[in-house]
Amino acid sequence: MELYDAMNSLRAIRRLRPDPIDPATLERIYQAATWAPTGGNVQPWRLVAVTDPAKKQALQDLYAPRWKDYSANYRGRLDGMGDEAKARAERTLDAGDHLAANIGQVPVIAVFCFNPSIMAITDSEQPRTTVVGGGSVYPAVQNLLLACRNEGVGCVLTTLLCMDEPAVKELLGMPDDWYTCAHVPMGYPVGGGYGPINRRPIAKMVYQNTWPTT
Numbered sequence: 001m002e003l004y005d006a007m008n009s010l011r012a013i014r015r016l017r018p019d020p021i022d023p024a025t026l027e028r029i030y031q032a033a034t035w036a037p038t039g040g041n042v043q044p045w046r047l048v049a050v051t052d053p054a055k056k057q058a059l060q061d062l063y064a065p066r067w068k069d070y071s072a073n074y075r076g077r078l079d080g081m082g083d084e085a086k087a088r089a090e091r092t093l094d095a096g097d098h099l100a101a102n103i104g105q106v107p108v109i110a111v112f113c114f115n116p117s118i119m120a121i122t123d124s125e126q127p128r129t130t131v132v133g134g135g136s137v138y139p140a141v142q143n144l145l146l147a148c149r150n151e152g153v154g155c156v157l158t159t160l161l162c163m164d165e166p167a168v169k170e171l172l173g174m175p176d177d178w179y180t181c182a183h184v185p186m187g188y189p190v191g192g193g194y195g196p197i198n199r200r201p202i203a204k205m206v207y208q209n210t211w212p213t214t
């Protein structure tokens with residue numbers, strides 16, 4: 001599909017059908033992930049495609065209580081919102097509830113892993129959270145999301161399972177020096193799937209030459 005159309009309709013899809021995704025489609029999606037840039041072209045990421053029902057259920061058992069805590073906190077903040085934003089947030093939360101209750105049923109959960117010891121993390125000395133390392137993994141995640149969009153496969157980038165990283169590492173037999181940074185359930189959408197997204201306008205996001213004073 002046209003690239004800009006894919007980008008501006010790539011919204012989170014949390015209601016996914018259990019129907020299988022055919023291997024050729026998956027191959028194209030994984031191929032797109034491998035085309036992403038990485039620092040020094042080291043490609044310090046791997047993707048574990050979890051299709052085993054018992055492992056997917058184990059991931060659901062970890063995800064559901066994390067989502068419950070996160071969504072309870074989020075729901076507690078809805079009152080201060082305007083009507084439109086509140087309705088949107090409620091739709092997102094309902095879809096999130098659905099995902100948390102069904103993530104173990106989707107055909108594939110793509111678990112993105114990374115190895116920081118082979119990355120040049122140029123902001124590691126800064127007195128703040130480092131983000132540069134993520135730059136060698138999340139472009140691959142985004143390529144996978146866009147490829148899913150192109151194939152009509154629903155997906156959503158999730159990170160709540162990073163709170164249970166030791167359990168996920170053990171479940172997937174990961175080496176000590178590899179870690180997890182994204183878990184992407186993939187499957188055909190239950191409803192209409194992709195559609196309009198809600199983002200801030202360019203003028204609020206992109207500045208010319210200097211940071212604005214107002």
Ligand SMILES: Cc1cc2nc3c(=O)[nH]c(=O)nc-3n(C[C@H](O)[C@H](O)[C@H](O)COP(=O)(O)O)c2cc1C
Nearest residue numbers: 010011012013014096156157158159160161197198
């Ligand atoms: C770094 C990151 C972490 C996210 N983690 C989760 C998550 O754990 N669970 C979830 O349901 N969605 C998660 N999302 C999806 C976002 O909530 C979603 O992209 C955002 O609300 C915008 O919604 P839209 O893409 O439908 O417009 C995550 C997205 C990003 C970029």
